[in-house]
Amino acid sequence: MKQRGITEKDDIEEFLADTPKKTYDPFLLPDMEAGVDLILNAISHDKLICIYGDYDADGITSTCIMKTILERAGGRTDYFIPSRFTDGYGLNSAAVDRLRNRGAEVLITVDCGSVSREEVEHAKNAGLDVVVTDHHNIDDVQADCLLINPKRKDCKYPFRDLAGCGVAYKFAQAVQRKAGMPKSAIADILDLAAIGTVGDIVPLIDETVHW
Numbered sequence: 001m002k003q004r005g006i007t008e009k010d011d012i013e014e015f016l017a018d019t020p021k022k023t024y025d026p027f028l029l030p031d032m033e034a035g036v037d038l039i040l041n042a043i044s045h046d047k048l049i050c051i052y053g054d055y056d057a058d059g060i061t062s063t064c065i066m067k068t069i070l071e072r073a074g075g076r077t078d079y080f081i082p083s084r085f086t087d088g089y090g091l092n093s094a095a096v097d098r099l100r101n102r103g104a105e106v107l108i109t110v111d112c113g114s115v116s117r118e119e120v121e122h123a124k125n126a127g128l129d130v131v132v133t134d135h136h137n138i139d140d141v142q143a144d145c146l147l148i149n150p151k152r153k154d155c156k157y158p159f160r161d162l163a164g165c166g167v168a169y170k171f172a173q174a175v176q177r178k179a180g181m182p183k184s185a186i187a188d189i190l191d192l193a194a195i196g197t198v199g200d201i202v203p204l205i206d207e208t209v210h211w
């Protein structure tokens with residue numbers, strides 16, 4: 001615990017608790033409110049929402065979390081996990097075109113997309129609404145779209161080390177709240193957040209102890 005910076009009595013009790021309490025308001029994440037509004041609006045207009053994921057444990061569990069909550073909210077979804085060998089990491093314009101041809105009207109990324117500026121422009125020009133959810137460092141020019149990422153410089157969220165699946169789970173929590181769904185709608189997908197969080201080797205501290 002000391003190695004993880006957990007030294008205060010309250011933090012130790014929280015870390016060892018059967019039911020950790022620490023969880024933050026998902027709407028503290030930048031663009032969360034606007035991103036959830038865009039997606040709920042798309043669902044009410046029966047638009048096909050494509051989830052663009054990643055091929056590792058974090059990316060795949062993120063995709064599962066997002067697909068589950070959007071379908072439980074009444075959405076029609078498609079999803080895409082890029083191939084490590086032929087598509088590569090992150091948004092890929094050729095893949096975006098294929099998804100558009102498959103009928104996608106909205107593109108929501110998980111675990112990627114923060115610095116995919118050109119590909120996001122490509123997607124917007126192809127007529128897609130784009131929401132990026134991600135946790136990677138933004139050390140390049142950030143994409144010009146709704147961008148939900150705790151690593152954003154203007155982020156007011158109290159914890160920055162969420163994995164991609166952690167950000168996807170916060171998005172699910174925000175959808176659940178805003179759509180007035182029962183908490184049970186997200187309770188059984190928390191285990192997916194645990195797998196992706198451990199798989200991505202993010203620090204197991206603070207809110208991630210909750211998973």
Ligand SMILES: [Mn+2]
Nearest residue numbers: 058111164200
């Ligand atoms: Mn990740």
